[in-house]
Amino acid sequence: MYDGVIQDLIDELGQLPGVGPKSAQRIAFHLLAADPEDVKRLSVVLADLKEKVKICTLCGNVAETEMCRICADPRRDITLICVVEEPKDVQAVERTREFRGRYHVLGGAINPIAGIGPDNLRIKELLQRLADGVVQEVILATDPNLEGEATATYLMRMLSPMGLHVSKLASGLPVGGDLEYADEITLGRAFEGRRTLTS
Amino acid sequence: MYDGVIQDLIDELGQLPGVGPKSAQRIAFHLLAADPEDVKRLSVVLADLKEKVKICTLCGNVAETEMCRICADPRRDITLICVVEEPKDVQAVERTREFRGRYHVLGGAINPIAGIGPDNLRIKELLQRLADGVVQEVILATDPNLEGEATATYLMRMLSPMGLHVSKLASGLPVGGDLEYADEITLGRAFEGRRTLTS
Numbered sequence: 001m002y003d004g005v006i007q008d009l010i011d012e013l014g015q016l017p018g019v020g021p022k023s024a025q026r027i028a029f030h031l032l033a034a035d036p037e038d039v040k041r042l043s044v045v046l047a048d049l050k051e052k053v054k055i056c057t058l059c060g061n062v063a064e065t066e067m068c069r070i071c072a073d074p075r076r077d078i079t080l081i082c083v084v085e086e087p088k089d090v091q092a093v094e095r096t097r098e099f100r101g102r103y104h105v106l107g108g109a110i111n112p113i114a115g116i117g118p119d120n121l122r123i124k125e126l127l128q129r130l131a132d133g134v135v136q137e138v139i140l141a142t143d144p145n146l147e148g149e150a151t152a153t154y155l156m157r158m159l160s161p162m163g164l165h166v167s168k169l170a171s172g173l174p175v176g177g178d179l180e181y182a183d184e185i186t187l188g189r190a191f192e193g194r195r196t197l198t199s
Numbered sequence: 200m201y202d203g204v205i206q207d208l209i210d211e212l213g214q215l216p217g218v219g220p221k222s223a224q225r226i227a228f229h230l231l232a233a234d235p236e237d238v239k240r241l242s243v244v245l246a247d248l249k250e251k252v253k254i255c256t257l258c259g260n261v262a263e264t265e266m267c268r269i270c271a272d273p274r275r276d277i278t279l280i281c282v283v284e285e286p287k288d289v290q291a292v293e294r295t296r297e298f299r300g301r302y303h304v305l306g307g308a309i310n311p312i313a314g315i316g317p318d319n320l321r322i323k324e325l326l327q328r329l330a331d332g333v334v335q336e337v338i339l340a341t342d343p344n345l346e347g348e349a350t351a352t353y354l355m356r357m358l359s360p361m362g363l364h365v366s367k368l369a370s371g372l373p374v375g376g377d378l379e380y381a382d383e384i385t386l387g388r389a390f391e392g393r394r395t396l397t398s
Binding site: 001003004005006008010013014015016017018019023025026027029031032036037038039040041042044045046047048049050052053062063068069075082086087091097147 | 200201202203204205207208211212214215216217218221222224225226228229230231235238239240241242243244245246247248249251252254261262263267269285355394
């Protein structure tokens with residue numbers, strides 16, 4: 001146990017995800033030895049975080065203004081929506097440079113064990129966005145796990161009577177992976193979704 | 200790339216030791232979803248860090264006052280000094296509950312590649328502490344690596360004319376370790392430092 005502030009800092013850092021007591025101590029002593037300006041900047045950013053970061057009123061992504069950068073971009077295709085669980089998933093899709101539409105961030109996935117039902121997600125907001133008939137296609141890009149699949153199935157049922165084109169990201173072998181090490185479910189999905197190469 | 204503050208926070212967190220871009224993003228979103236009080240507390244502790252944490256004028260350990268808790272403790276044996284590299288080494292020795300003397304924190308080890316020579320360490324302060332003849336024994340507890348060994352050898356030479364009892368921590372097999380997996384230098388040291396069991 002250290003004295004006062006340094007121990008407080010170690011305790012606070014130890015609460016962060018993926019930071020154990022050893023890392024917390026290492027980071028604390030790093031900060032103690034670091035340039036005071038660097039430490040101050042981190043402190044200020046943390047103080048600003050809750051005030052400055054907003055949620056985009058349209059898509060639910062993180063934003064600094066009423067509307068996020070993507071929703072505010074006039075070059076985006078407004079007839080296309082990609083539904084994801086979290087803001088970090090938006091970044092993941094953006095990195096592919098494959099998608100030119102807008103997003104809808106649900107804020108999680110259906111998870112009865114954690115007490116998260118459809119009402120806890122931004123599904124009502126999605127249906128409102130689809131009401132005016134501008135959007136033609138919805139791509140479901142929830143995580144390929146139990147909760148994500150359940151959410152996609154739920155959304156599919158909600159959206160099917162609306163006459164939209166609804167699709168889901170392909171499951172299959174990851175690029176650069178090894179067939180031998182693929183789990184049986186992934187390999188099964190890869191078979192199921194196989195693409196015809198000859199006409 | 201995210202907008203504004205959230206990206207600033209990810210960038211700042213990514214500078215910390217052992218925190219990569221993925222962890223930085225995870226921590227940033229954890230903080231965004233966390234209780235505002237928790238985030239504020241971390242921000243305040245960081246702001247206080249440089250102001251409140253002092254260096255003990257006697258031993259060089261981290262302290263909240265002029266003198267650290269250990270140096271200020273009258274139950275400590277003032278004839279005994281354990282020399283360590285960093286404040287975290289003080290904590291490591293304290294955890295053993297084997298040592299009842301005081302410490303001297305050098306603030307690093309001799310490392311010519313990083314440009315750290317004896318003058319950059321608190322060696323002058325150590326010699327000043329030893330000048331009045333109260334201290335009888337000095338235990339060198341620098342790290343068992345190249346820089347630590349070099350520092351211990353340097354200190355040994357400086358202290359040997361002073362008529363003190365100078366010792367160094369034992370090198371050997373770590374308790375709970377496996378002889379088979381010990382590196383040859385450690386095993387060599389264990390042979391060199393073997394203890395006679397029969398009289």
